[in-house]
Amino acid sequence: MGWWYNWALDPASSVQANPSIAQAMTHVPMLWNFNFDSAQVIAALKARPTVKHLLVLNEPNLKTEANLKPAEAAALWPRYEAIAAQTGVQIVGPAITWGTMDGFADPVVWLDAFYAAYRANNGGRDPQIDALAFHWYDYGLGGQLDRLKKYGKPFWVTEMANWHSQADGAQIDTAAKQIAQMADMVKTCESRTDVVRYAWFTGRWDNDTHYTSLLAGTGALTALGQSYKQQPTS
Known part of the structure; x- marks a missing residue:
């Protein structure tokens, strides 16, 4: 792994205290929604001059995540731009x-409305988006x-796994099926010039019903983790 994130502005103190981890992998900070103090964020980023990217607004069209309608996000987006x-x-x-937001479950519908609202608020100018992040938990990543x-925009696929659970014969109900899907998703990301970075979701689960844990314990890889390690990377 060359980079990682934890949905937060800073890595955990235990990571910061371990130079072998902190120096080996790049932590990418995130502003999960708009609940932040701009001055504090700017100070934190200036204290880490090696940070070049800022992840923002986690799953806005999911009611259980950032949960912001396009017009709401467009009105607040200049706060991100000011930090940048x-x-x-x-x-x-x-x-x-x-997502699960009424009228905006489709990411394209949400983004179209977001762009329209932002342009209306800012004299026709597009929002600053240097790369678009995407999450996917089913078949067909390339089509999405x-x-x-x-x-x-270039893409960061910041969460990916296959959690297809419909009882239609294609459900992911074994580790072998997840391993095959992981290899397929990595191949998709590696073969596309518009995918800049991607991250498997996730390291470890207590109740791994989807067979997505890469780690079986401290220093121990699952079969999926072993397969992930063997995938090509550029």
């Missing part, structure tokens, strides 16, 4: 996916990314 202007970081987000190509 003062620190030089690139804005990566929103982290969009298929193709739907988002019209925005003209």
